[in-house]
Amino acid sequence: MNFDDTPQEAEFRATARKWMEANAPKKYEAELSKSSLGRIRLEKEEIVDVGKAWQKKKAEGGWACLHWPKEYGGRGATPIEKVIWQQEEGVYGKLTQPFQIGEGMCGPTVMAFGSEEHKRHYLPKLASGEHIWCQLFSEPAGGSDVAGLRTRAEKKGDDWIINGQKIWTSGAHYSDYGLLITRTDPNVPKHKGLTMFFLDMKSKGVEVRPIKQANGMQEFNEVYFTDVVIPDSQRLGAVGDGWNVSLTTLMNERMSIGSRLATGFPEMFEFCSNLMTEDGLAIDDPATRSKLASWAVKASGLKYTSYRAISSLSKGERPGPENSIGKLVSGTMLQDIATYAMDLEGAAGALTGADEEAASGQFQQMLLSSPSMRIAGGTDEILRNIIAERVLGLPGDIRVDKDVPFNKIPTKGR
Amino acid sequence: MDLKDNGMNFDDTPQEAAFRAEAKAWIGANAPKQYEEELRKSSLGRTVLKGANILEVAKAWQKRKADAGWACLHWPKEYGGRGSSPIERVIWQQEEGPFGKLSGMFIIGHGMCGPTMMAFAGEEEKRKYLPPLASGEKVWCQLFSEPAGGSDVAGLRTRAEKKGDDWIINGQKIWTSGAHYSDYGILLTRTDPNVAKHKGLTMFFLDMKSPGVEVRPIKQASGQSDFNEVYFTDVKIPDSQRLGAVNDGWNVSLTTLMNERMSIGAGVSTGFPELFDFCNSLMLDDGPAIEDRNVRSRLANYAVKASGLKYTSMRAISALSKGDRPGPENSIGKLVAGSMVQEVAMYALDLQGAAGVLSGPEDAEVAGKFQAMLLRAPGTRVEGGTDEIMRNIIAERVLGLPGDIRVDKDVPFNKIPTKGRA
Amino acid sequence: MNFDFSDEQKQMRDAARKFLAEKCPPKAVREVLDGKATYDKALWKGLAEMGFLGVAIPEEFGGAGAGHLELCVIAEEMGRALAPVPFSSTVYLAAEALLLAGSDAQKQKWLPKIASGDAIGTLALFEGKGNPSPQAIKLSAAGGTLNGVKKPVPDGAIADFAVVAARTGSTGRDADISLFLVDLKAGGVEVRSLTNIDPTHGQAELTFKNCKAEPLGAAGEGWGILTQVLDRAAVLMAFEQVGGSDRALEMGRDYALDRIAFGRPIGSFQAVKHILADMYVSATLARSNCYYGAWALSTNASELPEAAAAARISATQAFQHCSKNNIQVHGGMGFTWEFDCHMYYRRANATAVTLGSLSYWEDQLIDRMRKKNAA
Numbered sequence A: 001m002n003f004d005d006t007p008q009e010a011e012f013r014a015t016a017r018k019w020m021e022a023n024a025p026k027k028y029e030a031e032l033s034k035s036s037l038g039r040i041r042l043e044k045e046e047i048v049d050v051g052k053a054w055q056k057k058k059a060e061g062g063w064a065c066l067h068w069p070k071e072y073g074g075r076g077a078t079p080i081e082k083v084i085w086q087q088e089e090g091v092y093g094k095l096t097q098p099f100q101i102g103e104g105m106c107g108p109t110v111m112a113f114g115s116e117e118h119k120r121h122y123l124p125k126l127a128s129g130e131h132i133w134c135q136l137f138s139e140p141a142g143g144s145d146v147a148g149l150r151t152r153a154e155k156k157g158d159d160w161i162i163n164g165q166k167i168w169t170s171g172a173h174y175s176d177y178g179l180l181i182t183r184t185d186p187n188v189p190k191h192k193g194l195t196m197f198f199l200d201m202k203s204k205g206v207e208v209r210p211i212k213q214a215n216g217m218q219e220f221n222e223v224y225f226t227d228v229v230i231p232d233s234q235r236l237g238a239v240g241d242g243w244n245v246s247l248t249t250l251m252n253e254r255m256s257i258g259s260r261l262a263t264g265f266p267e268m269f270e271f272c273s274n275l276m277t278e279d280g281l282a283i284d285d286p287a288t289r290s291k292l293a294s295w296a297v298k299a300s301g302l303k304y305t306s307y308r309a310i311s312s313l314s315k316g317e318r319p320g321p322e323n324s325i326g327k328l329v330s331g332t333m334l335q336d337i338a339t340y341a342m343d344l345e346g347a348a349g350a351l352t353g354a355d356e357e358a359a360s361g362q363f364q365q366m367l368l369s370s371p372s373m374r375i376a377g378g379t380d381e382i383l384r385n386i387i388a389e390r391v392l393g394l395p396g397d398i399r400v401d402k403d404v405p406f407n408k409i410p411t412k413g414r
Numbered sequence B: 001m002d003l004k005d006n007g008m009n010f011d012d013t014p015q016e017a018a019f020r021a022e023a024k025a026w027i028g029a030n031a032p033k034q035y036e037e038e039l040r041k042s043s044l045g046r047t048v049l050k051g052a053n054i055l056e057v058a059k060a061w062q063k064r065k066a067d068a069g070w071a072c073l074h075w076p077k078e079y080g081g082r083g084s085s086p087i088e089r090v091i092w093q094q095e096e097g098p099f100g101k102l103s104g105m106f107i108i109g110h111g112m113c114g115p116t117m118m119a120f121a122g123e124e125e126k127r128k129y130l131p132p133l134a135s136g137e138k139v140w141c142q143l144f145s146e147p148a149g150g151s152d153v154a155g156l157r158t159r160a161e162k163k164g165d166d167w168i169i170n171g172q173k174i175w176t177s178g179a180h181y182s183d184y185g186i187l188l189t190r191t192d193p194n195v196a197k198h199k200g201l202t203m204f205f206l207d208m209k210s211p212g213v214e215v216r217p218i219k220q221a222s223g224q225s226d227f228n229e230v231y232f233t234d235v236k237i238p239d240s241q242r243l244g245a246v247n248d249g250w251n252v253s254l255t256t257l258m259n260e261r262m263s264i265g266a267g268v269s270t271g272f273p274e275l276f277d278f279c280n281s282l283m284l285d286d287g288p289a290i291e292d293r294n295v296r297s298r299l300a301n302y303a304v305k306a307s308g309l310k311y312t313s314m315r316a317i318s319a320l321s322k323g324d325r326p327g328p329e330n331s332i333g334k335l336v337a338g339s340m341v342q343e344v345a346m347y348a349l350d351l352q353g354a355a356g357v358l359s360g361p362e363d364a365e366v367a368g369k370f371q372a373m374l375l376r377a378p379g380t381r382v383e384g385g386t387d388e389i390m391r392n393i394i395a396e397r398v399l400g401l402p403g404d405i406r407v408d409k410d411v412p413f414n415k416i417p418t419k420g421r422a
Numbered sequence C: 001m002n003f004d005f006s007d008e009q010k011q012m013r014d015a016a017r018k019f020l021a022e023k024c025p026p027k028a029v030r031e032v033l034d035g036k037a038t039y040d041k042a043l044w045k046g047l048a049e050m051g052f053l054g055v056a057i058p059e060e061f062g063g064a065g066a067g068h069l070e071l072c073v074i075a076e077e078m079g080r081a082l083a084p085v086p087f088s089s090t091v092y093l094a095a096e097a098l099l100l101a102g103s104d105a106q107k108q109k110w111l112p113k114i115a116s117g118d119a120i121g122t123l124a125l126f127e128g129k130g131n132p133s134p135q136a137i138k139l140s141a142a143g144g145t146l147n148g149v150k151k152p153v154p155d156g157a158i159a160d161f162a163v164v165a166a167r168t169g170s171t172g173r174d175a176d177i178s179l180f181l182v183d184l185k186a187g188g189v190e191v192r193s194l195t196n197i198d199p200t201h202g203q204a205e206l207t208f209k210n211c212k213a214e215p216l217g218a219a220g221e222g223w224g225i226l227t228q229v230l231d232r233a234a235v236l237m238a239f240e241q242v243g244g245s246d247r248a249l250e251m252g253r254d255y256a257l258d259r260i261a262f263g264r265p266i267g268s269f270q271a272v273k274h275i276l277a278d279m280y281v282s283a284t285l286a287r288s289n290c291y292y293g294a295w296a297l298s299t300n301a302s303e304l305p306e307a308a309a310a311a312r313i314s315a316t317q318a319f320q321h322c323s324k325n326n327i328q329v330h331g332g333m334g335f336t337w338e339f340d341c342h343m344y345y346r347r348a349n350a351t352a353v354t355l356g357s358l359s360y361w362e363d364q365l366i367d368r369m370r371k372k373n374a375a
Ligand SMILES: Cc1cc2nc3c(=O)[nH]c(=O)nc-3n(C[C@H](O)[C@H](O)[C@H](O)COP(=O)(O)OP(=O)(O)OC[C@H]3O[C@@H](n4cnc5c(N)ncnc54)[C@H](O)[C@@H]3O)c2cc1C
Pocket: A101, A134, A135, A136, A137, A138, A139, A140, A141, A142, A143, A144, A145, A167, A168, A169, A170, A171, A220, A372, A373, A375, A376, A377, A378, A379, A380, A381, A382, A385, C270
């Protein structure tokens, strides 16, 4: 067991560091260091623009999507090299947020199911950030229950005609392409009648309506489809096999290790180290310490859990299911941390003006954003079910919707 | 105490004050004072008296109360009670104080068996059996749970078969608290396995000394043996001891369970008063524990849970005393208290450092007390409905959420899947 | 980076698991639980023969000279099996203290005996309620003799020797504390067994009356050595706790699959599934923190103090959490003496305090993180 770089790793790190020195957009460093969950933004510029420029520069230097094959815009790097890169990229990594869904989920799905021609055409631009991708899975009728979706795709000649609605689509408003799952056969059981496509978000008949979120921002959207035409060549996987294709996407989400999971702990530790209360520094207070310690060991537990996964990946093993705990642990933790940070400030914790911005503003944004961490990409309850069923081998729920044709499932008249 | 009409207040009305004075005077003259100190110090998992048999002391105290009209106060006089109002009962409990801890062995009889008898037994049986139950001369137990079904009580298998005017019982119960010192028990049996599980049950009461009843104590995780297995081999029960109609036993049992919920003021143990006392006297490395912010923060959290439970039960008492049925709020008591006691006990051990492990006589005062709590608490989270069942009850009966999807409900009992374990 | 145990270490873990499954089934643990023995002597001998007692002791002192990563995997298995032997006191506390501070002669005298199973050792630190702190040490040492009372001392009633923390000065500083080595069979010590929440592991009170003792390490350096010993023991104990957590989780899972209520396995109810999923989460976090602790321990990294506290806290929380909810999943059965659930619950709550309480380690962790940040 060791944490040391091997000679090759050390060399890779040196190269990365040198390149960063020469190329990173240093003028944003201070602002980015202070950004945290729910509040990654720049004073004078659009984060998406700055993000795109940075991603482009990385792609040119060979530092984008490092673990992807070179022919698709990557570097063919090892998992550990990816981690080393992330360590060296540091705070600038926060600029990659708009690309995470594309890199972590859409890209790998296209890689697994797209034709060679498509891969060579779409993936390099995805990697370089020129094109942003989104994931069109959730619908009003089904978020946890994705397989309950109703957006229809009907074959017409060589094309498919799409009608329906998606919801909660992050980044749809600035996306160029999307991964879309549809229902092609409502007469078979729900998981059997789905088909996956990708489409140009500028296609005729696609309408994106932003949704204002609970935290005041607008990051996700409703997307309406009215007679949208998708050529059959943009189908991913076989007709009726969309559920399996979507599992690949979701698995990839779980495997996208080393992806920086915000826990709120570093911010909280720093905040407590500097906050003066009536009787001294907050961090000297036993009650605060006890809480900090509990969070510290969760944060480090997550970190080392992902290191364990990286180690097994780099030995060519499939990482175990340990990684699925990340979001489950960190979602609630962010919420608790933000609540406590506001508590420490007393009544002033409620203020959000410019003066307060530096400290409590950060935690307020965390507080308001953290509920979504507990929902997006699988709710806490669904994750617990996954752990119980896939990791511990417990039986699934008793189901009323599984082996019946989709159009025979009870819907409460809706 | 009145929360609505004349504004909220906690003062005794003149009648209540008179009642309180009378109770206080009687307790002053009659309580077994020699045990007061020990009882005050006992807590969940550890009510013991040195040099005396607690069962005998408890029975003597119950008898004395009954003789003077202070037993089962809210029961009608003809059945051994006093016909008191719910508030009088609370006043009595406040005055009885630590001596109330002696009633532990009667809780099942007074809280569940008695009310079931009252609702379903013949007049003759009520007059015969209830007064000695009230006075503690006879102790009762509840024979519901079986190896195959605790949460799933309605899955029970103990058979009752009619033979002339009698019923013949064969089967096994488990987890029966106090069976080893009980005189009578209420017993839920299956009389028809060919109908749906809830439809083929019948309730009886029986003499625990009947031939064919065998009680085998079970040693608990805590080391004590308060519960038992009870085996029935061709035990005969006369039909006159049936409670409710044949095959209506599930409804009868719901009465029992409802009553359990209504036996308010029974005062669930939270461990908070003990922890507060302990922190008040404990010295840490850098001063009194009660001055430590971490200790305070935790104490405050426990304090509001304990007081929340207390005032929830007060609200129920107020409702009761106005003739309203208390709402379901009371079902939260055991759910909150069970895990709270567990946490409180763990924290009390923590506060003592390594010495928290010790439990010998000289450490009994603190460490031992909290250890007993720690070891008993898991039982609280299971007995009388597990935490999970309690949450289901709250979700379904209070919040109106749908029940689980069931595979066992509308099928004949003998067709329910058992994984081959018939 | 390689953040995993090596294949050889994993093989050793498998060997230890197999050995303990055979030699230390629950029945054997119960012999001690029920007071029929003070510890499992046959198992102790067997552990020696397997080379497990001396796995981290250098070959020159009769050990296997493997290392601390190997000791970690064995510790995990000891915790899983609830082995009723004085492993933690002898190996994590006494042997570590000797390795850190013992003279060559002291090592030669005791380490081979530890490795061969012929000597049981312990650390006599606490004097009643409270956590590790120099101020709490009152037992005095003067002219090579000790006077005072230590309690609780883990495995004190069966130990052959003890490392004793004593006061040798009164300046109010750490330098007031020195360590001594005492042969408990040589007289001058009264030993009294104390009952405790986990009867599978004894605790005792040791009263020193003009007891002869030899210094361990330099005078006035006792506190520094002790802090290191406790950190090292914290990592090793954390592995035991993780082993126990995993076993409790497994027991709960198996029972949930087997037990039928309402016509279906109770493991098909979400309420039960989610309890078990949460147990898995806490056990996994603890395991990962422990691996980091193992790395720091085995390389004597400067991160050890922080890593040890994190492993200790995380593993204590996980073991308490898993052992109590294992009972819950078992319903009434979990509350019987006959089922093994309560043995894990007892062990979890005993190990939670024996090296100093959770609150203490929480305080330590934040202190250490702060120091690191300041540096
Ligand atoms: C910030 C944010 C960004 C998102 N981005 C995207 C995106 O880019 N693309 C996309 O496709 N989707 C996206 N989503 C949608 C997200 O995946 C869904 O919201 C999520 O899967 C939950 O679905 P739902 O909202 O329909 O809630 P529901 O599924 O209706 O859940 C409601 C509640 O019921 C519980 N529940 C449901 N089923 C079960 C069950 N079987 N067992 C136990 N509990 C259950 C849930 O845990 C939850 O508490 C995003 C969501 C958020 C908040």
